[in-house]
Amino acid sequence: MEREVAIIGYAQTPYEEDADASREILVLRAAREALASAGLSRDDIGTVITANNDYLDGRTISNMRLVEPSGACLKDESKVEMDGAYAALYALMRLLSGFHDVAMVIGESQASVYPTYAPGVMTLDPTWDRQRGLLNEVSAAALQARSYMNTYGISEEQIAAVAAKNLGNAVKNPLALRAVPGATVEQVMGSRMLCSPIREMCAWPATDGACAIVLAAGDVARKANRAAWIRGVGFYHDSYLTERPLDKMTSLKMAADKCYAMAGIEHPEVEIDLAEISELFAHEELMAYEALGFCAEGKGGEFIDSGATRMDGILPVNPSGGVLAANAVCAAGLARLAEAAMQITGEAGDHQVKGVKTALAHGQTGLCAQENIVYVLGGE
Amino acid sequence: MKSGEGLKNVKRMSVPFAPVFNWSVGNWMEQFFDGLKQKKILASKCAACGRVYLPPRMICERCFDKTEEWVELPETGTVETYTMAHVGVADNGELEDLPEPQIIAMVKHDGADTCMAVRVDAQDCNVGLRVKAVWNAEPDGVLDALSAYRALD
Ligand SMILES: [Zn+2]
Numbered sequence: 001m002e003r004e005v006a007i008i009g010y011a012q013t014p015y016e017e018d019a020d021a022s023r024e025i026l027v028l029r030a031a032r033e034a035l036a037s038a039g040l041s042r043d044d045i046g047t048v049i050t051a052n053n054d055y056l057d058g059r060t061i062s063n064m065r066l067v068e069p070s071g072a073c074l075k076d077e078s079k080v081e082m083d084g085a086y087a088a089l090y091a092l093m094r095l096l097s098g099f100h101d102v103a104m105v106i107g108e109s110q111a112s113v114y115p116t117y118a119p120g121v122m123t124l125d126p127t128w129d130r131q132r133g134l135l136n137e138v139s140a141a142a143l144q145a146r147s148y149m150n151t152y153g154i155s156e157e158q159i160a161a162v163a164a165k166n167l168g169n170a171v172k173n174p175l176a177l178r179a180v181p182g183a184t185v186e187q188v189m190g191s192r193m194l195c196s197p198i199r200e201m202c203a204w205p206a207t208d209g210a211c212a213i214v215l216a217a218g219d220v221a222r223k224a225n226r227a228a229w230i231r232g233v234g235f236y237h238d239s240y241l242t243e244r245p246l247d248k249m250t251s252l253k254m255a256a257d258k259c260y261a262m263a264g265i266e267h268p269e270v271e272i273d274l275a276e277i278s279e280l281f282a283h284e285e286l287m288a289y290e291a292l293g294f295c296a297e298g299k300g301g302e303f304i305d306s307g308a309t310r311m312d313g314i315l316p317v318n319p320s321g322g323v324l325a326a327n328a329v330c331a332a333g334l335a336r337l338a339e340a341a342m343q344i345t346g347e348a349g350d351h352q353v354k355g356v357k358t359a360l361a362h363g364q365t366g367l368c369a370q371e372n373i374v375y376v377l378g379g380e
Numbered sequence: 381m382k383s384g385e386g387l388k389n390v391k392r393m394s395v396p397f398a399p400v401f402n403w404s405v406g407n408w409m410e411q412f413f414d415g416l417k418q419k420k421i422l423a424s425k426c427a428a429c430g431r432v433y434l435p436p437r438m439i440c441e442r443c444f445d446k447t448e449e450w451v452e453l454p455e456t457g458t459v460e461t462y463t464m465a466h467v468g469v470a471d472n473g474e475l476e477d478l479p480e481p482q483i484i485a486m487v488k489h490d491g492a493d494t495c496m497a498v499r500v501d502a503q504d505c506n507v508g509l510r511v512k513a514v515w516n517a518e519p520d521g522v523l524d525a526l527s528a529y530r531a532l533d
Contacts, residue, residue, distance in 0.1 A: 058397050114473070115472055115473020116475075117469040117473055117475060118473030120469075121469055121473075125435075127403060127405045127409045131523050132497065133468070134465075134484045134497050134498070135484070136468065136469045138465075138467065138475065139468075139484050142463035142465070143463055143497070146461045146462060146507070147460065147461035147486075147507070150461065193464075193466050194466060194475070195464065195465040195466065195484075196464040196465075196466075198463075239441060242435075242494055242495045242497060243433070243437075243441070246461060247461075
């Protein structure tokens with residue numbers, strides 16, 4: 001990239017079922033804390049990009065009253081109505097334009113406020129699928145999971161192993177909503193069946209929370225307290241879910257390839273030390289291993305069985321607990337970026353993995369991961 | 381946020397949000413619906429690449445152009461993937477247990493390149509199962525003319 005850009009500050013609120021705070025206060029806490037961690041003040045901010053959703057917030061132009069808590073008053077400000085990882089992309093572009101040196105990026109939502117599964121239904125084709133009442137986030141993900149399992153011979157236990165790993169990891173993340181000490185495959189397999197093969201512990205939990213990161217370019221980044229440099233980014237959009245093969249994540253693979261080319265990564269399975277993946281449902285993490293080139297096509301099940309992605313494995317995935325541990329919609333992918341940055345700067349606390357020099361973060365939007373974005377971050 | 385004692389859920393304000401939008405279904409879906417009334421399954425076809433869309437789409441995303449041809453497809457197809465749904469989304473937007481589990485499948489009609497998400501009336505299902513459309517004898521409207529699919533004998 002012409003201009004080097006780094007994540008120099010970050011903060012997440014605790015993820016809760018029903019946060020005892022308004023959205024404005026959640027955003028204020030995350031934004032102030034992120035800015036403080038960057039060692040900057042509001043005067044230093046050039047541009048503010050938020051990720052929020054009119055439907056989730058129950059108001060149109062839902063960023064409007066976030067001007068105050070995001071620090072955006074009388075500043076360059078805009079919004080994406082997608083995952084926060086895309087807000088970070090927008091901010092990155094603003095910095096690469098050369099017009100700004102510092103960007104504040106915020107994602108937030110409160111599932112306790114909106115009807116949890118209605119937004120997913122609202123994303124369906126209104127003239128047919130929505131009228132038929134069969135598809136929703138869970139049944140759509142179940143169709144994706146079955147398709148993947150059938151093509152590649154993946155077992156329910158291998159999918160459950162993702163949930164057991166991530167919910168177990170979450171115990172060491174004080175901000176996680178759902179943490180299960182010593183979570184086992186048997187425990188996951190015993191949780192309530194929602195839509196086969198998706199069980200309750202393999203599906204995201206309804207979550208309140210916010211995440212903020214501070215991006216900086218040029219001298220500001222070089223002089224910062226800490227820096228996780230953005231080495232590459234890639235993003236692609238796939239077809240509507242009934243019009244594409246569901247047994248693979250084509251847009252994620254393309255996004256990863258683009259990102260790796262930019263970051264100069266040729267062997268992701270060796271060169272990447274850690275990944276934070278947006279697995280809204282457990283099977284998506286296995287599919288992502290393949291799309292991200294961590295293992296060969298169809299080998300996602302074997303890869304989790306090998307222990308490679310455990311906290312003490314060769315390529316730990318989701319030491320934070322991932323999205324299965326907390327899914328504040330619009331903040332989830334941004335939180336992956338924050339977590340990946342924390343691992344690079346050595347500030348991940350109890351879930352810190354040793355020696356992380358190159359980390360990957362993934363965000364997604366849309367039913368069955370229709371759109372995917374991948375970042376590679378590096379240290380000095 | 382732990383900023384004060386007894387602050388938990390001080391007050392909840394209900395904000396109704398129930399707009400009704402009147403979408404045009406578009407000429408293509410209208411033809412599809414008209415077909416269903418006559419128990420015909422009509423799909424749109426891209427003249428450039430030959431891709432057959434069911435439900436019909438007006439635009440071929442690959443060719444970046446309108447689909448101009450129509451083809452009538454047989455009532456038979458193949459299950460590409462399926463789920464046994466134990467829950468659905470209730471009117472209040474939360475998950476609720478279904479009275480009976482139901483099989484939802486992505487069915488690719490013979491001759492189509494895309495899938496339709498449909499209900500399959502069967503005890504069991506598997507990927508590759510051959511199925512046939514079941515027409516509703518007394519549909520309420522056009523949307524439930526095609527009621528479900530059943531396994532081909
Ligand atoms: Zn075409």
